[in-house]
Amino acid sequence: MTRTASSVGIVFPQVAYFDVPLRLSSGTVLPHYQLVYETYGVLNERKDNAILVCHALSGSHHVAGQYAGDLHGVGWWENMVGPGKPVDTERFFVIGVNNLGGCHGSTGPSSLNPVTGQPYGASFPFLTVEDWVESQARLADHLGISTFAAVMGGSLGAMQALQWTIRFPERVRHALIIAAAPCLSAQNIGFNEVARQAITSDPHFYGGDFYAQGVVPERGLRLARMLGHITYLSDDAMMTKFGRELIGGAPHFSLEVEFEIESYLRYQGKKFSERFDANTYLIMTKALDYFDPARATGGDLAQALQPARAQFLVLSFTTDWRFSPARSREIVQALLDNRAVVSYAEIDSNQGHDAFLMENEDYFAVMFAYLERIAGECRP
Amino acid sequence: MIRADYELIAQGVSVDSRVLDLGCGDGQLLAHLQRVRRVSGYGIEIIPEQVVAALRQGVSVLQVNLEEGLSGFSDHSFDTVILSQTLQAMRHTEEILREMLRVGREGIVTFPNFGYWKHRWQVLNGTMPKSVDMPYEWYDTPNVHLCTLHDFEALCARSGVQVMERRVMNPSGHTVELMPNLLGSLAYYRIRFRG
Numbered sequence: 001m002t003r004t005a006s007s008v009g010i011v012f013p014q015v016a017y018f019d020v021p022l023r024l025s026s027g028t029v030l031p032h033y034q035l036v037y038e039t040y041g042v043l044n045e046r047k048d049n050a051i052l053v054c055h056a057l058s059g060s061h062h063v064a065g066q067y068a069g070d071l072h073g074v075g076w077w078e079n080m081v082g083p084g085k086p087v088d089t090e091r092f093f094v095i096g097v098n099n100l101g102g103c104h105g106s107t108g109p110s111s112l113n114p115v116t117g118q119p120y121g122a123s124f125p126f127l128t129v130e131d132w133v134e135s136q137a138r139l140a141d142h143l144g145i146s147t148f149a150a151v152m153g154g155s156l157g158a159m160q161a162l163q164w165t166i167r168f169p170e171r172v173r174h175a176l177i178i179a180a181a182p183c184l185s186a187q188n189i190g191f192n193e194v195a196r197q198a199i200t201s202d203p204h205f206y207g208g209d210f211y212a213q214g215v216v217p218e219r220g221l222r223l224a225r226m227l228g229h230i231t232y233l234s235d236d237a238m239m240t241k242f243g244r245e246l247i248g249g250a251p252h253f254s255l256e257v258e259f260e261i262e263s264y265l266r267y268q269g270k271k272f273s274e275r276f277d278a279n280t281y282l283i284m285t286k287a288l289d290y291f292d293p294a295r296a297t298g299g300d301l302a303q304a305l306q307p308a309r310a311q312f313l314v315l316s317f318t319t320d321w322r323f324s325p326a327r328s329r330e331i332v333q334a335l336l337d338n339r340a341v342v343s344y345a346e347i348d349s350n351q352g353h354d355a356f357l358m359e360n361e362d363y364f365a366v367m368f369a370y371l372e373r374i375a376g377e378c379r380p
Numbered sequence: 381m382i383r384a385d386y387e388l389i390a391q392g393v394s395v396d397s398r399v400l401d402l403g404c405g406d407g408q409l410l411a412h413l414q415r416v417r418r419v420s421g422y423g424i425e426i427i428p429e430q431v432v433a434a435l436r437q438g439v440s441v442l443q444v445n446l447e448e449g450l451s452g453f454s455d456h457s458f459d460t461v462i463l464s465q466t467l468q469a470m471r472h473t474e475e476i477l478r479e480m481l482r483v484g485r486e487g488i489v490t491f492p493n494f495g496y497w498k499h500r501w502q503v504l505n506g507t508m509p510k511s512v513d514m515p516y517e518w519y520d521t522p523n524v525h526l527c528t529l530h531d532f533e534a535l536c537a538r539s540g541v542q543v544m545e546r547r548v549m550n551p552s553g554h555t556v557e558l559m560p561n562l563l564g565s566l567a568y569y570r571i572r573f574r575g
């Protein structure tokens with residue numbers, strides 16, 4: 001199947017305001033908030049061709065396309081979403097939304113608290129995947145979408161898609177669960193905790209209220225991101241990409257950058273610290289840690305997924321050690337126990353967890369085939 | 381194109397039943413059964429291109445290695461488990477037979493009959509047999525455990541498996557009643573655990 005794939009082109013973020021209070025899992029009530037989102041493609045007359053794309057830890061509503069005047073800032077899933085791409089914007093109406101607590105325009109710790117006129121900072125409530133899904137459902141209402149053709153995402157985004165099928169079974173026809181886990185392992189939580197400690201122990205963190213000080217806990221953010229990056233890649237991919245050649249050919253016996261991987265991690269850390277909010281990072285990682293739908297059912301994931309009515313595509317990547325294929329198979333197993341409609345593909349890739357963001361022939365062939373099926377169910 | 385054994389298999393599968401198709405390939409059989417028997421269930425396939433083809437057919441497919449068993453499925457969770465021209469390509473033949481009858485109440489197995497006279501003739505003439513049902517060269521065949529009707533029935537007897545129905549066909553798709561192990565090229569068995 002050859003199709004000419006292109007970009008959705010120039011896109012515009014939009015903002016939706018909500019003044020119906022949102023009760024969060026923590027018990028805190030958000031009296032009002034805003035969500036920033038982008039849409040691509042056209043919602044058909046029957047309003048049955050909408051796909052919600054949920055973002056992962058550091059993503060945003062900017063899924064595809066570019067902003068006018070900024071030709072570098074292409075969306076984070078540009079290879080997946082666009083005309084002629086697996087999530088074909090000529091057939092689907094695609095929505096990307098920045099999660100609550102984010103730092104790309106939705107209400108979050110760096111937003112001004114209307115009560116104090118100061119950034120929320122440390123006073124911003126902790127959030128859960130459940131809270132995000134609740135707020136996304138309100139955005140769907142706002143856009144007049146009662147049922148999604150699909151809700152999809154990778155990693156933390158996949159957890160939101162999974163939660164959608166539990167919380168709003170009648171609103172999701174298909175769930176695409178990519179590089180996911182039904183909950184974090186102790187090792188996963190451990191990595192998150194080291195990242196959080198890096199941030200909170202930065203002297204520029206000021207207990208989360210660093211905005212007033214005019215500083216950013218940059219060092220902490222950098223470390224957090226460097227650590228994250230190591231866990232997103234496979235040992236193999238890292239070795240292939242960076243090797244262990246000394247930059248100067250011989251040891252310098254100094255702490256300057258000597259290996260490619262050091263340079264790469266420092267660069268990624270720096271870039272991230274310039275664009276991401278430290279409090280958002282803390283909130284997002286905590287949401288990851290808390291996610292565990294089977295907690296309510298005594299550890300029985302099948303029972304937790306019992307309400308789901310969606311059809312599922314579960315996808316994992318062979319070298320993903322952050323969320324290994326075995327974790328995806330736990331989800332599949334629970335769905336099989338429930339006699340749910342589910343397909344599962346285990347994609348051969350050496351890219352580790354990051355594979356879900358990369359172009360890979362087998363991966364994209366599966367996505368094309370499955371989304372083609374979904375498109376066939378939506379009438380123009 | 382509908383493969384010769386598909387019609388036979390469809391006759392052995394009840395309407396609205398739950399089916400597991402082991403080694404479902406491009407999903408054609410399962411799609412056919414969904415159409416004519418309204419079955420639900422899954423196909424299992426390991427080859428990536430076949431998984432994609434099965435998704436295109438609109439069937440649910442699980443990319444799992446059959447050789448690792450069916451531990452993901454609980455006992456008797458399917459009405460029928462199908463092994464359509466896959467048995468001969470399996471390494472752990474006995475194990476998959478046991479597994480399919482643990483997971484399903486009944487099994488359907490089809491395979492090319494190595495005892496078919498044309499196959500025997502080719503061996504007599506000193507070459508490995510090739511035919512419509514065994515189209516591979518000896519050096520690139522996926523088939524590692526070819527057998528005759530007698531061989532398969534002996535395995536069933538030894539494994540406590542009861543043959544409920546046997547149909548044997550010749551290459552033109554006609555049922556063979558006379559000397560099936562010699563004149564039949566394709567075997568179809570409906571089986572279950574004895575007792």
